[in-house]
Every structure is written in structure tokens, then in C-alpha cells.
Amino acid sequence: MSISEKVRKMMAERAWIRRMFEEGIVLKQRYGEENVFDLSLGNPIMEPPAEFNRELKQLAEQPLSGGHRYMENAGYPETRAAVARQLSLETGIKFTVKDIIMTCGAAGALNVVLRTILNPGDEVIIFAPYFLEYLNYIEYHDGVARVLPSDEQFIPRLDVLKAAIGAKTRVVLVNSPNNPTGVVYAETLLQQLGKLLHEKEAQYGTQIFLVSDEAYRKIIYDKLRFQSPLHHHHQSIMVASHSKDLALPGERIGYIAVYPDCSQQEELINGLIFCNRTLGFVNAPALMQHVVRHLQHVTVSVDEYQKKRDFLYDHLIKMGYSVIKPQGAFYMFPESPLEDDVAFVRELQRWKVLTVPGRGFGAPGYFRISYCVDDQTLEGSLAGFRKAAEKFSLG
Ligand SMILES: Cc1ncc(COP(=O)(O)O)c(C=O)c1O
Numbered sequence: 001m002s003i004s005e006k007v008r009k010m011m012a013e014r015a016w017i018r019r020m021f022e023e024g025i026v027l028k029q030r031y032g033e034e035n036v037f038d039l040s041l042g043n044p045i046m047e048p049p050a051e052f053n054r055e056l057k058q059l060a061e062q063p064l065s066g067g068h069r070y071m072e073n074a075g076y077p078e079t080r081a082a083v084a085r086q087l088s089l090e091t092g093i094k095f096t097v098k099d100i101i102m103t104c105g106a107a108g109a110l111n112v113v114l115r116t117i118l119n120p121g122d123e124v125i126i127f128a129p130y131f132l133e134y135l136n137y138i139e140y141h142d143g144v145a146r147v148l149p150s151d152e153q154f155i156p157r158l159d160v161l162k163a164a165i166g167a168k169t170r171v172v173l174v175n176s177p178n179n180p181t182g183v184v185y186a187e188t189l190l191q192q193l194g195k196l197l198h199e200k201e202a203q204y205g206t207q208i209f210l211v212s213d214e215a216y217r218k219i220i221y222d223k224l225r226f227q228s229p230l231h232h233h234h235q236s237i238m239v240a241s242h243s244k245d246l247a248l249p250g251e252r253i254g255y256i257a258v259y260p261d262c263s264q265q266e267e268l269i270n271g272l273i274f275c276n277r278t279l280g281f282v283n284a285p286a287l288m289q290h291v292v293r294h295l296q297h298v299t300v301s302v303d304e305y306q307k308k309r310d311f312l313y314d315h316l317i318k319m320g321y322s323v324i325k326p327q328g329a330f331y332m333f334p335e336s337p338l339e340d341d342v343a344f345v346r347e348l349q350r351w352k353v354l355t356v357p358g359r360g361f362g363a364p365g366y367f368r369i370s371y372c373v374d375d376q377t378l379e380g381s382l383a384g385f386r387k388a389a390e391k392f393s394l395g
Contacts, residue, residue, distance in 0.1 A: 076290070083257070117271075124144070124173055128362035182309075185229070
């Protein structure tokens with residue numbers, strides 16, 4: 001066997017998006033790109049904002065001396081200070097340069113965080129449906145994933161959480177705006193969550209980290225304001241990224257922000273920096289750190305995504321699909337008209353529409369649509385959704 005049993009098992013069990021992607025390639029080869037409507041990947045169609053190219057150009061024309069060398073493993077202090085300044089403005093929490101560590105995206109950040117705080121066998125609570133990589137990351141770092149259900153609106157069920165937290169619980173991991181549902185958590189939920197974590201810490205004499213995955217924090221609709229979970233639990237760590245808000249997923253740039261008053265903050269930060277280095281990231285890409293330093297106040301056009309959401313949501317509802325209207329990110333998670341979500345996704349494939357079965361996100365009976373695609377692809381997908389709806393007598 002050329003690969004470890006562990007990796008082989010993980011690859012076999014959790015390959016839904018990849019599988020759909022590969023089947024999509026075959027379909028595209030057979031029928032032509034323009035005739036296949038690929039809504040399977042969260043790869044934003046938008047180009048980075050104009051300010052990004054301006055900063056890049058400036059760096060190319062007036063290179064910074066030593067600007068491509070190794071640096072502090074936490075990242076350039078100027079970049080971390082810029083992130084801290086903007087985050088403080090947005091959240092009202094007083095972050096400073098010491099609270100920020102630049103990382104290779106939110107994915108890198110999550111791995112660093114879990115490596116740093118988990119002892120073998122520690123439990124990480126996540127809520128289904130979840131971003132499917134969570135299971136891999138938790139397993140890599142010797143944790144045990146405890147998957148809890150959400151309610152029909154895809155909101156974490158606090159009664160279930162209350163019963164599930166025990167002496168082994170080390171992390172509660174939340175993701176809002178959520179992949180795959182697009183749901184944004186309300187402040188009242190976060191308040192109750194914080195209160196519950198305090199009670200449980202007191203009950204068990206433990207520290208429970210609230211880890212907030214905010215990869216989509218700026219992709220938020222309907223004039224909602226993003227509420228930071230960090231207000232409600234001080235033992236908290238945020239992970240964020242510029243993959244979506246600046247449309248730079250290939251550049252691998254994100255950060256960790258630690259709540260300034262969390263206990264043993266210095267040791268925690270030193271641990272995070274150590275793991276950023278020794279997991280092999282070493283530091284976040286230098287060039288991107290120079291660029292995003294000046295772009296903390298910039299975001300791609302969220303209105304464009306909102307238009308896509310409205311377009312698709314309105315059509316799907318008219319066709320009879322049951323969908324919770326997303327308030328952020330760029331995914332929709334409709335109920336599958338067939339109990340077997342894989343069978344339904346295959347049905348959509350027959351009409352050359354590519355989506356991902358809900359079971360890939362721990363939620364069988366649903367399917368995920370990623371609508372960060374161009375308008376032609378969205379428009380082209382409607383015929384397939386309609387045919388499938390007619391076949392299963394929706395509406
Ligand atoms: C919920 C969630 N967290 C983290 C990530 C990782 O993002 P990044 O590109 O910043 O590593 C993604 C990417 O799609 C995501 O959907």
C-alpha cells in the first residue's frame with residue numbers, strides 16, 4: 001500500500017466534492033464546457049478588486065528591500081497591525097498586533113489552531129451540516145469530532161449542545177456565514193452559546209475554546225451586520241481569510257485572531273506561532289502580506305453575490321424546491337426531492353447540472369449548490385433544476 005491506511009480511509013469517505021468535480025470534468029469533455037453547469041465548487045468567479053492589482057503593480061515597480069525573505073513566523077508586524085486595526089473597528093474588540101497571526105488561508109489557520117490546542121482524544125464539537133474538511137483537520141490533530149445536529153433552519157441546537165458537552169470537550173467550532181447552508185447566526189444565539197460555555201467550563205473545571213470560522217464574514221446580505229461570536233466567550237479564537245472577501249483563494253492568505261483577554265494568552269499565541277512554523281507553513285506568503293496590508297477595508301462586490309442568490313433562490317422556490325434563504329456566503333442547501341440525495345444529484349447530472357450531495361456535509365437528504373459562478377452558468381442550470389422538479393412533481 002503506497003499510502004497510509006488512515007489517509008486511504010479519509011480519502012474514500014470524504015471525497016464527495018472531488019468526486020463531483022472529476023465527474024464534471026468527464027461531462028465537460030463529452031458535452032463541452034458551455035453545456036455543463038458546474039455548481040459544485042466554492043471557487044469564486046469574481047476577480048479581485050482593482051485595489052489588489054494596484055498594490056501588486058506598486059510592489060513590482062517599487063520593490064521592498066528584503067520583501068521576499070523569511071520573516072517572523074507570525075507574519076509582518078505592519079500587516080498584523082493593519083488587520084488588528086480593521087478588526088477592532090468592525091467588532092469593537094481591541095485587537096492589537098500581538099493577537100494576530102498571518103496564515104495560509106483559513107484552512108491553514110484551522111490546522112494551526114487545532115494542532116496547538118488539542119490533546120489526543122479531546123473532543124471538537126461541530127454542527128451538521130458542516131464544511132467537510134473539518135473532519136479531516138480534527139482527525140489529523142488527534143481530536144475526536146462530535147457532530148451535533150442543527151434545527152430545521154440550520155441553527156445549532158443548544159439543548160443538544162448542553163447535553164453533549166463533557167469533560168473531554170475542548171473546542172466548539174462554529175461557522176457563520178455557513179458553508180454549506182449560507183445561514184448567519186443571530187446575536188441571541190451567540191449570547192446563549194457563550195453563556196452555556198461558561199456554565200460548562202465551571203461545571204467541569206475545563207477550558208472550552210470557541211473557534212469561529214469566519215471565512216465568509218464579509219459575504220453577508222440584506223444589510224445584516226456580522227456579529228462576532230468572540231464577544232460572548234473570551235476563550236475564543238477566530239480564523240479568517242481573504243479567499244472570499246478579496247477573491248484570492250489561490251493565494252493562500254488568511255489569519256488567526258485571538259481574543260485579547262483570553263486566559264494564558266501569551267502561551268497560546270506562542271503555541272500558535274510555533275505550529276504555524278512547524279506544520280511546515282513557516283509563514284503566510286510574503287507578497288500577499290504586503291498586498292493585503294493595504295486592503296483591509298476592501299471587499300469584492302457583495303451585491304453581485306446577493307443578485308445571484310436572489311436569482312437562484314426565486315427560481316428554485318417557484319419550481320417547488322424547499323430552500324432556507326441564505327443570508328451569507330455563496331451556497332444554498334435545498335432539501336433533496338428524493339430521500340437519497342446522491343440519487344438526486346445524479347439526476348441533476350443527467351441534465352448537466354453539477355451539485356454536491358448533502359451527505360458530504362453530514363446532512364443526507366439535502367444537496368449543496370455553489371452559486372459563485374457566472375450568470376450564464378446560473379441561467380443555464382435552471383432548465384435542469386426545472387426538469388428534475390417536474391420529474392419529482394414539486395410545486
Ligand atoms: C467554511 C470554510 N472554512 C474554511 C475554508 C478554507 O478557506 P481558505 O481558502 O481560506 O483556506 C473554506 C473554503 O471554502 C470554507 O468554506
